[in-house]
Amino acid sequence: MNNKSINTHTSTSNANTVVLARAPISSGLILGVIPLPVHFFLPLNISHQFAAIVLVLIAGVYMGYAFRDGRMHVILIELGVACLFAAAGLLGINGYPIAIVFAFSAHGVWDVLHHNFIDTQMPRWYIPFCAVYDWVAALGLLLIWTVYFPS
Numbered sequence: 001m002n003n004k005s006i007n008t009h010t011s012t013s014n015a016n017t018v019v020l021a022r023a024p025i026s027s028g029l030i031l032g033v034i035p036l037p038v039h040f041f042l043p044l045n046i047s048h049q050f051a052a053i054v055l056v057l058i059a060g061v062y063m064g065y066a067f068r069d070g071r072m073h074v075i076l077i078e079l080g081v082a083c084l085f086a087a088a089g090l091l092g093i094n095g096y097p098i099a100i101v102f103a104f105s106a107h108g109v110w111d112v113l114h115h116n117f118i119d120t121q122m123p124r125w126y127i128p129f130c131a132v133y134d135w136v137a138a139l140g141l142l143l144i145w146t147v148y149f150p151s
């Protein structure tokens with residue numbers, strides 16, 4: 001059993017580092033594109049629901065990092081922001097799907113803010129990975145919902 005601790009504030013890679021940590025931007029790009037084709041096979045309202053669920057799950061990842069961090073002010077900040085993303089998801093499934101697109105875009109900005117201004121303890125590779133994923137998802141959903149499913 002490997003008992004090594006994970007350094008949450010470095011981007012140094014070694015032989016045991018996962019692909020995401022070694023190539024966070026390209027991993028975010030690839031994993032951001034992979035789920036998009038599913039939306040072509042879903043009815044529009046289900047596509048909105050699926051995207052809203054993914055958005056809230058992504059916000060939940062930050063809650064996990066906040067609880068791992070353990071500081072109450074970090075938990076409260078991440079909880080408040082997660083609630084905002086959940087509200088955007090609710091707006092999105094109730095007639096305003098552009099709220100989901102804006103929320104994915106905003107989540108990418110939230111990721112970038114973690115790089116320098118918000119000190120939630122998390123792996124440093126996760127920040128660029130998630131930002132790229134969010135922006136790819138936002139752009140992809142916008143294109144799918146406006147070009148493939150024009151109103």
